[in-house]
Amino acid sequence: MTTAAVKPASMAQALQRAMRDAMAEDPAVHVLGEDVGALGGVFRVTDGLVKEFGEDRCTDTPLAEAGILGTAVGMAMYGLRPVVEMQFDAFAYPAFEQLISHVSRMRNRTRGGMPLPITVRVPYGGGIGGVEHHSDSSEAYYMATPGLHVVTPATVDDAYGMLRAAIASDDPVVFLEPKRLYWSKAQWSPDAPAAVEPIGRAVVRRPGRSATLITYGPSVPVCMEAAEAAAAEGWDLEVVDLRSLVPFDDETVCASVRRTGRAVVVHESTGFGGPGGEIAARVTERCFHHLEAPVLRVAGFDIPYPPPMLERHHLPGVDRVLDAVARLQWEAGS
Amino acid sequence: MTVQELPGAAAAYRPTPPPAWKPRTDPTPLLPDPEPYRVLGTDAAAGADPELLLRLYAQLVRGRRYNAQATALTKQGRLAVYPSSTGQEACEVAAALALEERDWLFPSYRDTLAAVARGLDPVQALTLLRGDWHTGYDPREHRIAPLCTPLATQLPHAVGLAHAARLKGDDVVALAMVGDGGTSEGDFHEALNFAAVWRAPVVFLVQNNGFAISVPLAKQTAAPSLAHKAVGYGMPGRLVDGNDAAAVHEVVGDAVAKARRGGGPTLIEAVTYRIDAHTNADDATRYRAEGEVETWRAHDPIRLLERELTERGLLDEHGIRAAADAAETMAADLRERMNADPVLDPMDLFEHVYAEQTTQLREQAAQLRAELDAEEEAR
Ligand SMILES: Cc1ncc(C[n+]2csc(CCOP(=O)(O)OP(=O)(O)O)c2C)c(N)n1
Numbered sequence: 001m002t003t004a005a006v007k008p009a010s011m012a013q014a015l016q017r018a019m020r021d022a023m024a025e026d027p028a029v030h031v032l033g034e035d036v037g038a039l040g041g042v043f044r045v046t047d048g049l050v051k052e053f054g055e056d057r058c059t060d061t062p063l064a065e066a067g068i069l070g071t072a073v074g075m076a077m078y079g080l081r082p083v084v085e086m087q088f089d090a091f092a093y094p095a096f097e098q099l100i101s102h103v104s105r106m107r108n109r110t111r112g113g114m115p116l117p118i119t120v121r122v123p124y125g126g127g128i129g130g131v132e133h134h135s136d137s138s139e140a141y142y143m144a145t146p147g148l149h150v151v152t153p154a155t156v157d158d159a160y161g162m163l164r165a166a167i168a169s170d171d172p173v174v175f176l177e178p179k180r181l182y183w184s185k186a187q188w189s190p191d192a193p194a195a196v197e198p199i200g201r202a203v204v205r206r207p208g209r210s211a212t213l214i215t216y217g218p219s220v221p222v223c224m225e226a227a228e229a230a231a232a233e234g235w236d237l238e239v240v241d242l243r244s245l246v247p248f249d250d251e252t253v254c255a256s257v258r259r260t261g262r263a264v265v266v267h268e269s270t271g272f273g274g275p276g277g278e279i280a281a282r283v284t285e286r287c288f289h290h291l292e293a294p295v296l297r298v299a300g301f302d303i304p305y306p307p308p309m310l311e312r313h314h315l316p317g318v319d320r321v322l323d324a325v326a327r328l329q330w331e332a333g334s
Numbered sequence: 335m336t337v338q339e340l341p342g343a344a345a346a347y348r349p350t351p352p353p354a355w356k357p358r359t360d361p362t363p364l365l366p367d368p369e370p371y372r373v374l375g376t377d378a379a380a381g382a383d384p385e386l387l388l389r390l391y392a393q394l395v396r397g398r399r400y401n402a403q404a405t406a407l408t409k410q411g412r413l414a415v416y417p418s419s420t421g422q423e424a425c426e427v428a429a430a431l432a433l434e435e436r437d438w439l440f441p442s443y444r445d446t447l448a449a450v451a452r453g454l455d456p457v458q459a460l461t462l463l464r465g466d467w468h469t470g471y472d473p474r475e476h477r478i479a480p481l482c483t484p485l486a487t488q489l490p491h492a493v494g495l496a497h498a499a500r501l502k503g504d505d506v507v508a509l510a511m512v513g514d515g516g517t518s519e520g521d522f523h524e525a526l527n528f529a530a531v532w533r534a535p536v537v538f539l540v541q542n543n544g545f546a547i548s549v550p551l552a553k554q555t556a557a558p559s560l561a562h563k564a565v566g567y568g569m570p571g572r573l574v575d576g577n578d579a580a581a582v583h584e585v586v587g588d589a590v591a592k593a594r595r596g597g598g599p600t601l602i603e604a605v606t607y608r609i610d611a612h613t614n615a616d617d618a619t620r621y622r623a624e625g626e627v628e629t630w631r632a633h634d635p636i637r638l639l640e641r642e643l644t645e646r647g648l649l650d651e652h653g654i655r656a657a658a659d660a661a662e663t664m665a666a667d668l669r670e671r672m673n674a675d676p677v678l679d680p681m682d683l684f685e686h687v688y689a690e691q692t693t694q695l696r697e698q699a700a701q702l703r704a705e706l707d708a709e710e711e712a713r
Contacts, residue, residue, distance in 0.1 A: 030501075056501050061528070062524075062527050062528055062531055064523075064524040064527065064528070066490065066520060066521055066524050067490050067493075067521075067524030067525065067527065067528045069490075070487065070489070070490025070491060070493075070494065070521060070524065070525065071490045071491070071493050071494030071497060071525075071528055072494055073490070073491045073494055074490065074491040074492060074493060074494020074495035074496070074497070074498065074508070075494040075495065075497065075498040076494075077473070077474075077479070077491065077494070077495050077498075078494075078495045078498035078499055078502070079498070079502075080498045080501075082494075094520070097484065097487060097521070098487060098490070098521075101484045101487060102484075102487060102491070105468070106480075107686050107687070107688070107689070108468070108686045108687055109467070109468035109469045109480055110468075110469050110472065110473055110480060110686075111467065111469075111682075111685070111686050112685070112686040113469075113471075113472035113473060113474060113475075114472070114473050114474060114480075115689060146687055147687055147688070149688070169689070170689040171688050171689050200692070246692075247688075247692035247693060247694060248692075248693075248694065250693060250694075251693070
């Protein structure tokens, strides 16, 4: 056996590879969406699939998101495993009716008689200079819907492993792809693919003792950088990458917070009504006696996603994370 | 040659003719006939299969009785709500009977009768409306999708299923039912468009019963007819008298056969009328005149078929009584079984949210278990 060459690959390539491998292994896996065929998707994530598997397996659909997801429901009812691409976060909204009223509840309403193994891939988040409707972080909407899994990779390895797991899952999965990480490279061997494990576990990306940064998706690299910067000031920060927002890994998160006694939740989406509120509440409920300070949130402002020339002011960056960390020097009564 | 290069002012500028254009398909064969298609009371009736007509008749009578019984059950508090299809039984029954066993039905909330005509247990068909669970049957077992409450959302499902079946090489057809109001929803458009582009083996049956709750068709659409909408998608539109069971069976049957042969989808508008109110919660006197209802009562689907059958000597007093008795037996059984209090297990709430229960749901299930145990102890 020869050792596979380890070559740098991007997250977009890893996602493509995951679909390709899933399609090769299981003829029930079908990819459909706008421009997923000859173009390979506007981010080229489905590049080459139509060539390899034909138009019946990788289908350019009419331009209609409810139609794409709605027909995927019927395909899943007949035993297929559709992998649906929504072109951009804000263009998934026309499909919400199908997602919330049918995709998320079919298993429940049929008492397990009709599970829908659908993967809905949604490129999400900002930082790519996109015009309006190309940078939304819509995870809170999905999280609020029982019956959906909501996951988001932050590394090239996870992009492969988690998408394979999502496609293999018998439940519908909203697979959020941090689009500004699409081109991030990593040492990754396409011939020795990353581990495929069931959805639902968070990982500690960087161990530390003085506070926990709880984050996911596009904010993971920000937190890693902040942790390096904070080390210079004597803070030893632990970074937890949630990977899965639903189900939520209370165990890993709380074990970390109990060790460090302090926590900051970091994400791009709005703070008010955003995922951070839920996470902070869970941590407070479970770790109150271990906390040395309130759980803080660093999030996007509570505004519609700004125009590209202003987005750097909106996106939580390293400095804002470090400011929050400084505020963890909290004293009762202060 | 550009405009600037034109030699002198005298030579008039002649634009080159635009690229040739012609319609992609001839729209004429897609257009519906101006009159709804009829069989009963016309010459076409002579060709109808007597056995089929008798089967339709028995099911219509049963369906009418089912509607009456279910409506009575709402008054007794046994059903939360019931959208009756009285007056529309011909659409429900004839459409369902036009399917083969391997085909799929995608009903709306009003189409319990279609499901029952396909062989679904009458009690299971009412589970959603009784309130003990959202779907009372396994869709795969009966090839009936769950009765769909949001309007028109079942239509793209039908397209996807039919498309998937064809990809797998199965000659399965999906029949999707929707009301006139539902045709205004975006999902109606998206489903028809996908079906036509994919040439999916789907039949769309619109039951135009005149109203969407209180809103008449004139306020719903400006189209010449709902069947005319088909042309814009590139599929044929058919108009049929929805109270004529033989006509509905033939038109739906033709469309099903065509779809099965790979001929693509059809949009059928069945012109009918909702005799009862939208549901028991509705007051129909606020938006329609009694005279209109009477006109339609005179065009009753059961009477139409009964007349045809008796005139042809296929049905007599005895046969009419036999059909009524069979319907009465069904109603008595339905009444009795619906009067039994369903036994529900609250722990079921957590059973079918995900394939595997999440930690969060396990914790919540434990909480409910404790509450139930405490209740039990207090008793
Ligand atoms: C998306 C959606 N909007 C509103 C409703 C509430 N609603 C239930 S039935 C109905 C009228 C539907 O009329 P029509 O499609 O003509 O069917 P019919 O009830 O006459 O069979 C409305 C507005 C709904 N069920 N779904």
